[in-house]
Amino acid sequence: VIDILDVVIIVGIVLSDDNQCELRLDLNLDWEFADNLSYFDYEELDNVISQISNLSYIEGIIVVHNGEIVSESYYNGSSINQTFNIWSVTKSFTSTLVGQAIDQGYIDNQNTTLNNLLPMSTQPYLENVSLHNLLSMSSGYADGFGYPYWVNATTTQLEWMSYTFPGLFFYNNSACQLNSHVLYYATQMTPSEFANMNLFPYLGIENPQWLDGYLNINDASASLELRLRDMIKLGQLYLQDGWSGEEQILSSEWIEQATSIKVETYFPEIPGYGYLWWLPPGEGFMAIGYGGQYIAGYPERGLVIGAHSSINNNQIYMSQLLEYIHNQIA
Structure with a gap:
């Protein structure tokens, strides 16, 4: 099959x-x-x-090599201009925005503890949790809210979720939402406003739909809606060390940090996790969203793969996918 x-x-x-080469494509332009x-x-x-x-759940695939499309296909009613919820691929965009906020001096560094990032907090646990922990899914917080309720949760409600201790990987959408709150208080902008100034224009993305809630703070974990062509540009940005044309909009230091292992996961197929990026065995980094949305980047090979799918149970699908990538490419 x-x-x-x-x-x-x-x-x-x-x-x-x-065939690999160094590029600084202007990602504001189309592929x-x-x-x-x-x-x-x-x-x-x-x-x-x-x-x-013939597969009912595959809606789009793009393969980009050395900055050029070598294959692009859409299926089952999907099209080049269709936007869709990229689900947890959104997390990797959030990581990028946090990196930009650090690069620009809004945040000192990822080791800053949350009591210094979230104003007026009375939660003593925040002294033990750093931005590093939030970005690496190791905050120690329980996942206190289901989708989309974490988006409407107040800062205080998120701060006072149940907790144990930081340091161990636990995939957690609610705690990830605190990244958006950190961005909001540090920059005095919503994540969408910050991205519309510092990220989206350099990727050719124009004011995309992005779910927001409390204080108009956007969903850090999901709900960004993009075209497949636009989504995959984030992977190319990382391959280009943060450059889009003549402007470096994200530091190579952040990219190295974000795509290096910070914590071990409990998934044998994806043993490493960086800063809201999955790290499969061997080469590469991945952003993975519910239903089979993904970006896979392989810097040493100049390769970015993007897919949009609508499979209901993507756990087996993604596990198989990662196994194939590891065995056949990495």
Whole structure:
């Protein structure tokens, strides 16, 4: 049975270190297609992709190599201009915004504790929890609110969720929402306002829909709506050390921090977690969203893969996907 996983296998044929090059694409511009596809077996890739259209849950796939699209396909009523909820891929955008806030001096560094970042708090536990803990899912907080209720929770309600101790990985949407509150108090802007000044224009993204709640603070964990072409640009930005054209909008130091292992997860297929980025075995980094939304970046190979799906149970799907990426590409 041909699957999206086969695309990842065939993409391995595309790649070699000899083809990798350093780029500073202007990501405000639209993608360009590769003119020369002779360096890999495009017919085999095209054959696999054509068979994927039979799968009811795959809606879009893009493969970008050395800054150019080598394959782009949409299925099941989806289209190039369709926007969709990227779900937890949003977290990696949130990480990027926090990195920019640190780069620009709004926040001292990721080791700052939350009692110094969230004003007027009376919660003593915040003295033990750093921004590093929030970004690496190791805050020690329980996941106190379901979707989308964490977005409407007040800062105080989030601060006073149940807790144990920081340091161990626990995937937690509610605690992740505190990242948006930190951004809000540090910059005096909502995450959307900050992104519309510092990130989205450099990626060619124009005022996207992004769920907000308390104090108009946006959802740090999910709910950003983008086109697939726009979503994948975040991966390319990281491959380009934070450069978009002639402007470096995110420091290479932050990218190195965000995509290096900060804590071990309880998922054998994805053993590492950085700052709101998943880190599979070997090379690369991934942003993964519910239903099969993902960005996979491989800097040493100049490769970014993006997918939009609508599968209900994506745990098995994503586990298989990561296994294929590890065995066939990384």
